[in-house]
Amino acid sequence: MRLEWIEDILAVADTGSLIRAAERRNLSQSAFSRRIRMIEDQLGTELFDRTRKPVELHPAAFEQYQEMRELALRLRRLAAALGDDSHARTHVVIASQHAITTAIAPAFVQRIAASHDIGIRLRSGNRDECYMQLLTRHSDIMLFYTTSRQPLTIEPGFVELHSIGFDSLIPVFAASCLAGLEADIARGELPVVTYPDEVFFGRVLRDDIRSRIAGVTLRPKAETALTLAALQLAATGTAVAWVPEALARAQIVSGQLADLTPRWGAQSLQLMAARLRAAHSSVAEEVWRAIVSPKRS
Template identity: 45%
Template sequence: MLGHAMRLEWLEDILAIAQTGSFSSAAERRNLSQSAFSRRIRQIEDHVGVELFDRSRKPVQLRPTVLAQGTQIEQISAALRQLIADLRRGDRVASNRIVIASQHSLTTSFAPRIVQAIQSRGEDIHVRLRSANLDECFGLLLSRQADLAILYATLDADEQVSGEFLESVDVGTDRLIPVLRTGLALPRLSDDLPGDIPYIAYPTEVFLGTVMAKQILPQLGPGRAAVPKAETALTNAALEMAAAGVAVAWVPESLARRDLGSGRLSELGNALPSCPLSVRGVRLKGHPSRAEAVIWEFLALPGSLG
């Protein structure tokens, strides 16, 4: 929705309104007059082609379609700021710099643990995380825009991360589990609803959409049908919709752990199928940099991430 021509300051304008809930407060944060800020917001909406904010509500709020992409907006904004910082810093940290491409779901769970573990070892390594879907992660590796990738794979998917040019190492395990807002029940079996399960779907072209189609939905059993109530490629959005009670969502257990622990979400693993996942580090074969070699050696250690 946001397009490739969005400017960094536009993304930060959107985030400022979302965070302050007020055009006037956002304008002050952005060091603009309220009239100038309002004109720029209109310019952004004209560029995108849709209204991004619900002005009928006080405080001003992002429309649901924009809110669902809030995390992506923050990631794009952060990535652009980091790019500017990298260009300004030049090659001062080149020898100790590594770029890790991470699947979106892993960017908020396993990837930070890797960075934390490397820092705790006292290594002077600058790590840059790039969040992408599975195909984009492989593309970043093959085009040498990333040195390593942290990816999900099903336990029988060795062919995804092996070949003439790539090598992989097991980093950890996870599970794709069904969750729903605590207190809500699955629909009862009846003649009118023979076991229909409302759920949040993933697009078929993304990794978790493939896992759902091959590993989860066929296991629902006779008399049960999965009925998509919404669709998103972002697991964070699926998790939030499940927490709002929209429908069941299958999300990585590592992503849902905090909400399960707080009681905000409940796992439905006794009633619905789950799927084990492998977390793997992947890199191009060849001659690694010092930073890449250090991190790869760490990832290969059994139990390195606990």
């Protein structure tokens, strides 16, 4: 159990309201509700009876109320005795979408490591998972993609955003297998790698890209939530995959992959950095400045 989790639970138990608890914890109600749900998912049980007003702890959780309060107090005292880890620690946790972790984040880490004595811990996930890591303070900074039709729904009063660049979601395919692809297209079919609809790139493919493709029927050959897997499926000639250009650039330059953007178009992606509007450790502040203002870091 993290101290933040215990304090979230106690805030609801003490106020009897998710709204007032969110105010106490300096979060919007929607962000705080998601955090409580995440805590319950992690523990594998519901903690509160939300049908009651005021909201009450379930009996099993209520039995641990005093223990949680005492544990929170002990953890605060321990943090103080150790000099407050939020100021003493020398590492920063960055949560980023899988494709960013592979293709873009290493350059950030290299630049930061070259001029700062700071350790970086990269945590990879889909966009929603990364956002939840940020909200629950499992990460200091989040790196993610967004589009005009697929924005990340955030709590603007509690999350700070900064645009740090652009990328494109492009269609690629094995250069050595283009003749077979042309034969499929001549039959009116386009073999594609798809993403699950519940992940960011799945929604982009469904809402932003498919409507632009005319004259052929899309024939899904494989589905994956990982852009790196989609890239490999395209490289082996299995199907056309839409992947971030940054991820595919090296294989396009080497001639292994063909960029099919002139034929099927691309989707612009905005690269964003986010952090909570809260007090940050000195090292987290250094890394944030290095990411959003690299020329002045």
